[in-house]
Amino acid sequence: MSQPPPLIAVCARILTFSDEGKRDAFSSSQPYSRAVARAGGVPVLVPPIHELTDNALTVLQHFDGVLLPGGDIDPRCYGQEPTEESLYGIVAANDELDMAVARAALELDLPMLALCRGMQVLNIVLGGTLVQDIGNDEHWMREHSVKLVERSIIADIVGDTHLDHCHSVHHQGIAELGDGLVPIGYSEDGQLEAVELPTKTWVVGLQWHPEDTATRQPQQQAIYDELVRRSARTLSR
Secondary structure, three states: OOOOOOEEEEEOEEEOOOOOOOOOEEEOOHHHHHHHHHOOOEEEEEOOOHHHHOOHHHHHOOOOEEEEOOOOOOHHHHOOOOOOOOOOOOOHHHHHHHHHHHHHHHHHOOOEEEEOHHHHHHHHHOOOOEEOOOOOOOOEEEEEEEEEOOOOHHHHHHOOOEEEEEEEEOOOEEOOOOOOOEEEEEEOOOOEEEEEOOOOOOEEEEOOOHHHOOOOOHHHHHHHHHHHHHHHHHHOO
16 A cells, blocks of 8 residues: 655634635635645645644644745734734634644654745744844835755755745844754845755755745755655654
């Protein structure tokens, strides 16, 4: 019998007043799941429910990999008061789920791809802080290039130290780097765009959204392919 595809936990969001009978719902942007599926994995949404958050370690034992998606996070999560009007979409239950899942994934040493807000969550759970607003819109709904460190995880995946078509949708960035995180990629304006955690088997944080251009850029899809490939190794343990 062939090995089943790896299950990738995708943190969901609370969606209010959905089209389904005007009831509240749990949701996730489709490109995340589609990129996982193209890579051969099975995306499974983990909703921000307290019972799941409180038992994240047990929940994640059923999964082979983790995807932390985008958005803003409450500055109180890293010891600051909100000071920027640009903060948006902050929901305490979402913050609690993402941080609990990130911590559990690290403890279980699951492959984890942390994107945009996800990279910021990863930084926070490792003791880092954020810039609440970087002060420009150069990374809001923009494609740009990223310069990668040689022999870094992402450089090895894409086969180059220069990666184009990195679609960013963020106005925040990393300030103080979390314990153990290593910077591995910067945009032309000096914004930190990629980190890795060498103390774990495969943990990567990207400030951009590879799923947004993955259908037309094989190098971006390759990042998801590697997440699923690494997660398949977890499955075969």
